[in-house]
Amino acid sequence: MFSSLGRYSVFIRPLLYITDLAIVLLLAVFFLQLQNDILVFFLFIIISWVVTTMSIGFYEVYRFTPLIKIVYLLIKQLIIFTVLIFSFFGFFNDERPELEQVLIYVSLSFLGITLFKIGIFNLLKKYRTLLGKNVKRVIILGQNSKTLRLKRFFDKNPAYGYKTIEIFNFRNDETSIDEIVDYVKNNNIDEIYCSISELDNKKTARIIDFAENNLKIIKFLPDNKEIFTKKLQYQYYGITPILSLRTIPLESALNQLLKRFLDIFVSLFVVVALLSWLIPLLAIIIKLDSKGPVFFRQRRNGLDYEEFYCYKFRSMYPNKDADIHQIKKCDERVTKIGKFLRKTSIDELPQFFNVLIGDMSVVGPRPHMVSHTHIYASSIDKFMVRHLIKPGITGLAQVSGYRGEVENDNDIVNRVRFDIFYLENWSILMDLRIMAKTIVNTLKGDAKAY
Numbered sequence: 001m002f003s004s005l006g007r008y009s010v011f012i013r014p015l016l017y018i019t020d021l022a023i024v025l026l027l028a029v030f031f032l033q034l035q036n037d038i039l040v041f042f043l044f045i046i047i048s049w050v051v052t053t054m055s056i057g058f059y060e061v062y063r064f065t066p067l068i069k070i071v072y073l074l075i076k077q078l079i080i081f082t083v084l085i086f087s088f089f090g091f092f093n094d095e096r097p098e099l100e101q102v103l104i105y106v107s108l109s110f111l112g113i114t115l116f117k118i119g120i121f122n123l124l125k126k127y128r129t130l131l132g133k134n135v136k137r138v139i140i141l142g143q144n145s146k147t148l149r150l151k152r153f154f155d156k157n158p159a160y161g162y163k164t165i166e167i168f169n170f171r172n173d174e175t176s177i178d179e180i181v182d183y184v185k186n187n188n189i190d191e192i193y194c195s196i197s198e199l200d201n202k203k204t205a206r207i208i209d210f211a212e213n214n215l216k217i218i219k220f221l222p223d224n225k226e227i228f229t230k231k232l233q234y235q236y237y238g239i240t241p242i243l244s245l246r247t248i249p250l251e252s253a254l255n256q257l258l259k260r261f262l263d264i265f266v267s268l269f270v271v272v273a274l275l276s277w278l279i280p281l282l283a284i285i286i287k288l289d290s291k292g293p294v295f296f297r298q299r300r301n302g303l304d305y306e307e308f309y310c311y312k313f314r315s316m317y318p319n320k321d322a323d324i325h326q327i328k329k330c331d332e333r334v335t336k337i338g339k340f341l342r343k344t345s346i347d348e349l350p351q352f353f354n355v356l357i358g359d360m361s362v363v364g365p366r367p368h369m370v371s372h373t374h375i376y377a378s379s380i381d382k383f384m385v386r387h388l389i390k391p392g393i394t395g396l397a398q399v400s401g402y403r404g405e406v407e408n409d410n411d412i413v414n415r416v417r418f419d420i421f422y423l424e425n426w427s428i429l430m431d432l433r434i435m436a437k438t439i440v441n442t443l444k445g446d447a448k449a450y
Helices: 009-031 038-056 067-091 099-131 145-156 177-186 201-213 253-289 336-343 351-357 370-379 383-388 409-424 428-444
Strands: 136-141 162-168 191-195 217-221 233-237 240-244 295-301 307-313 361-363 392-394
Touching (some): 009 099, 038 067, 136 177, 145 217, 177 201, 191 201, 201 217, 253 336, 253 428, 295 370, 351 361, 361 428, 370 383, 383 409, 392 428
Parallel strands (some): 136 191, 191 217
């Protein structure tokens, strides 16, 4: 456990527990000014802190944990902690402090906890990157596109602290399990990554037995062609293990409520602050620029494949191909003012009315025109999965370089890949990050906005 590699992670979680509790307890002494109930308060805080942090996995942070998840856990624990504090003073009301005192106490407590937690997280990254310490030595079993991608990830991200020592090729029986066992023992290997597609059941069982009997961590890379590529949910029916194909966070009623609240808040802000004066102004400009309506509406497929009308400011001359052919670069159908509207994405703003109605969300898979949806549904694998949640004005695919015209199959395949990742890993923080990135991309200018 304590090798020359400098792995002292066993101390980090207890240190975080002690520091966090010290912060909330010491600040309580200064800001809440309790006298008779202070011991009861301390006992309540310690017990409730341990129970709540364990229940939400507050300290389940690893070297590969993204910063956005740490922020999410901090916000979640902040809400729980705030409710607990007010609950305590609702029950023990003899020495109830002022509301301002409680809010200052909670705010400063979590400011200190946040700075310490993120500081430790970043300090460890610098420690691994600059000094090469706290590093796990790994080997990869199997040589294919996925294992090579994993090696590139380790090589390009030294802050995670993984060093690939060797890749073993199992094709054509070039390598035996005995060789792997000897190599792991002789080279101080910490983790073994196995490609499921290249190891048969017998080899897999042997390498698992070796890893477990020698305290080595073993992990698996799923096969591209099998069910293991899915994000599976593991459950028990009695004592029978069951695998579900995928989990969708937005199936939860609470998550649906949170997302809907965010959608209404953002769309109302845009409608009141922007569209209330922008619609009359653009109506005049669009009418003067070309004949036709101010708004353009088009049928799109949304949640559960249901069709709805998606609204935009009209940016093209009225034409019979609008529902068949997508926009192309230097498209002659685009009006003069339309070029500006599309370049700045202002033409999309009326879709905030779609959000208020409930047909769309601010963030989600971008809906396609109905004619294209029918084509992609039959030709692109897993395309229909996108319709398990509401479509969005912007989305993870759009801020990842796959917005606008679908020039080839690679564009739509990657768009689907990002959309599925989004629906399987959704969080409020992910929505906020996508919104922020959309605003930044719009201000900078997007090459595919035409």
